Amino acid sequence: NAQVETFExxxxxxxxxxxVIHSIYSNKDAFLRELVSNASDAxxxxxxxxxRDKDLAVETEDLHIAVDADADxxxxxxxxxxxGMSRDEVVQxxxxxxxxxxxxFLKQLKETKDAAGAQxxxxxxxxxxxxxxxxxxxxxxxxxxxxxxxxxxxxSGGAGTYTVESVPDAPQxxxxxxHLKPADAEEQTADYTSPWKIRExxxxxxxxxxxxxxxxxxxxxxxxxxxVETVNSMKALWARPKEETTEAELTEFYKHIAxxxxxxxxxxxxxxxxxxEYQALLFIPSHAPLDLFMRDGKRGIQLYVKRVFIxxxxxxxxxxxxxxxxxxxxxxxxxxxxxxxxxxxDRQIQLIRKRLVKKVLSTIKELQSSAAEGSxxxxxxxxxEFGKAVKEGLxxxxxxxxxxxxxxxxxxxxxxxxQTTLREYVERMKEGQQDIYYMxxxxxxxxxxxxxxxxFQAKGYEVLVLTDPxxxxxxxxxxxxxxxxxxxxxxGEVDLPSDSDADREEQAKDFAGLLGWMTEKLGESVKxxxxxxxxxxxxxxxxxxxxxxxxxxxxxxxxxxx
Ligand code: ADP
Ligand code: MG
Numbered sequence: 435n436a437q438v439e440t441f442e443x444x445x446x447x448x449x450x451x452x453x454v455i456h457s458i459y460s461n462k463d464a465f466l467r468e469l470v471s472n473a474s475d476a477x478x479x480x481x482x483x484x485x486r487d488k489d490l491a492v493e494t495e496d497l498h499i500a501v502d503a504d505a506d507x508x509x510x511x512x513x514x515x516x517x518g519m520s521r522d523e524v525v526q527x528x529x530x531x532x533x534x535x536x537x538x539f540l541k542q543l544k545e546t547k548d549a550a551g552a553q554x555x556x557x558x559x560x561x562x563x564x565x566x567x568x569x570x571x572x573x574x575x576x577x578x579x580x581x582x583x584x585x586x587x588x589x590s591g592g593a594g595t596y597t598v599e600s601v602p603d604a605p606q607x608x609x610x611x612x613h614l615k616p617a618d619a620e621e622q623t624a625d626y627t628s629p630w631k632i633r634e635x636x637x638x639x640x641x642x643x644x645x646x647x648x649x650x651x652x653x654x655x656x657x658x659x660x661x662v663e664t665v666n667s668m669k670a671l672w673a674r675p676k677e678e679t680t681e682a683e684l685t686e687f688y689k690h691i692a693x694x695x696x697x698x699x700x701x702x703x704x705x706x707x708x709x710x711e712y713q714a715l716l717f718i719p720s721h722a723p724l725d726l727f728m729r730d731g732k733r734g735i736q737l738y739v740k741r742v743f744i745x746x747x748x749x750x751x752x753x754x755x756x757x758x759x760x761x762x763x764x765x766x767x768x769x770x771x772x773x774x775x776x777x778x779x780d781r782q783i784q785l786i787r788k789r790l791v792k793k794v795l796s797t798i799k800e801l802q803s804s805a806a807e808g809s810x811x812x813x814x815x816x817x818x819e820f821g822k823a824v825k826e827g828l829x830x831x832x833x834x835x836x837x838x839x840x841x842x843x844x845x846x847x848x849x850x851x852x853q854t855t856l857r858e859y860v861e862r863m864k865e866g867q868q869d870i871y872y873m874x875x876x877x878x879x880x881x882x883x884x885x886x887x888x889x890f891q892a893k894g895y896e897v898l899v900l901t902d903p904x905x906x907x908x909x910x911x912x913x914x915x916x917x918x919x920x921x922x923x924x925x926g927e928v929d930l931p932s933d934s935d936a937d938r939e940e941q942a943k944d945f946a947g948l949l950g951w952m953t954e955k956l957g958e959s960v961k962x963x964x965x966x967x968x969x970x971x972x973x974x975x976x977x978x979x980x981x982x983x984x985x986x987x988x989x990x991x992x993x994x995x996x
Pocket of ligand 2: 563693907
């Protein structure tokens with residue numbers, strides 16, 4: 435069936451391709467990283483598939499990546515003998531953007547008016563395979579899914595359409611051939627057919643890839659013959675001692691596993707030796723993924739067993755509230771046969787998870803408290819991107835609650851421009867102040883205009899201003915910090931320390947008549963009318979009972995039909 439079918443790109447892909455083709459993205463070399471990265475993923479998948487199903491008719495001998503440049507034809511080909519794609523998969527995976535978070539990405543793309551903003555967005559989102567069109571005006575992909583007979587050829591100039599046809603004699607795996615744009619002296623586009631240049635890019639971006647990346651090199655002595663050399667060192671970065679890895683290598687490794695184009699904010703290493711041996715190399719990204727708050731959002735830890743890739747998104751290794759952490763865990767003593775289900779029960783995995791959590795939390799704590807240059811900015815960036823997710827941990831992870839509270843920051847009445855940690859709050863507490871005060875609400879303005887705040891402001895007490903929806907939830911779970919109680923100024927009886935009991939009793943007598951009359955008039959609408967020391971200028975206010983739901987929560991439950 436040699437019929438050539440023509441397909442239109444999804445509108446969103448067309449849009450994306452336009453941006454890529456006219457890219458002002460300064461780092462065009464990155465296209466090769468993307469192709470090698472995909473080839474490496476495909477080889478990982480093949481090895482795993484062959485391991486899981488011993489009867490699968492696949493070739494697993496000599497798995498590798500080959501890079502071929504042809505200066506005369508001006509083509510560059512990246513080939514792998516990995517898992518490959520079926521015809522349907524080609525249409526599905528290459529013609530559409532199927533990644534989670536895509537909808538959000540496209541929404542942001544539409545809202546972005548200027549080219550620079552769009553480029554930055556692409557830099558964050560990563561364009562994967564489409565990066566080829568930064569340097570090529572035509573791309574040909576030939577692939578055969580391991581275990582299938584027929585291959586598929588995909589081709590496009592990147593404009594509006596692509597073609598797909600079946601090919602009978604394709605080898606297992608995928609080859610991507612780029613028909614390179616003319617090298618442009620003015621734009622200083624590199625010559626991507628130069629072996630020297632290609633080797634340099636691979637060393638820089640893909641050295642850690644665990645599969646051999648092979649290239650022909652001219653043999654010494656004989657002009658006509660060539661010999662094949664492996665360009666990358668293939669050393670697993672997480673297994674190497676710290677001193678033997680460079681910052682640049684770590685960054686490229688991060689970009690590969692996180693499918694991110696931006697640099698990580700922080701790198702975390704962990705290793706355990708002895709009877710139960712493992713290594714972990716984790717990263718905190720510098721920006722939140724677009725699917726951070728989506729139901730099917732991914733968790734970013736890959737599991738390896740003895741250098742063999744086992745799975746992506748290993749949810750047993752990291753709790754949900756730290757789902758943004760990316761990285762690799764390589765365990766020496768697990769079976770290659772582990773599944774997601776068995777992992778959940780695995781005691782070793784549970785122990786690793788515990789240590790990862792502690793290490794991530796302590797790393798953030800260090801960023802926050804370190805006086806080192808740039809550390810405070812990193813922490814602020816971290817909190818801005820991931821704070822909302824981290825606060826989920828205050829409810830979900832009681833064992834680490836204190837450690838999580840330590841790394842939280844909140845708005846407060848002390849300084850509208852600056853967030854505060856609880857530790858800093860405690861240091862500023864007034865003489866005689868027992869508790870940490872907070873108020874939850876829809877916005878800072880609502881809270882600032884609340885009559886509840888008056889007495890506290892008059893006394894100079896600082897109040898935390900909590901406006902995230904999640905804040906309503908965790909304040910119920912968290913009772914205190916550092917031996918101080920956490921108290922809502924809008925609930926129950928908040929005793930301001932300077933009120934003497936004698937004064938209160940005196941006043942109660944004086945106002946008994948008025949209170950009785952008000953209770954009668956308000957009837958069913960209120961539980962109780964009482965004298966309060968919480969107001970200074972407003973005559974009265976409505977407060978919730980200590981155990982009542984916060985107004986926002988009440989609204990939410992009502993909306994859900996409770
Ligand atoms: P990502 O790698 O982030 O998923 P890409 O745009 O790089 O995004 O690739 C899209 C998808 O196309 C991949 O997830 C994979 O399923 C498929 N793909 C790309 N290159 C290959 C390849 N060399 N072999 C097999 N599948 C591939
Ligand atoms: Mg990719």
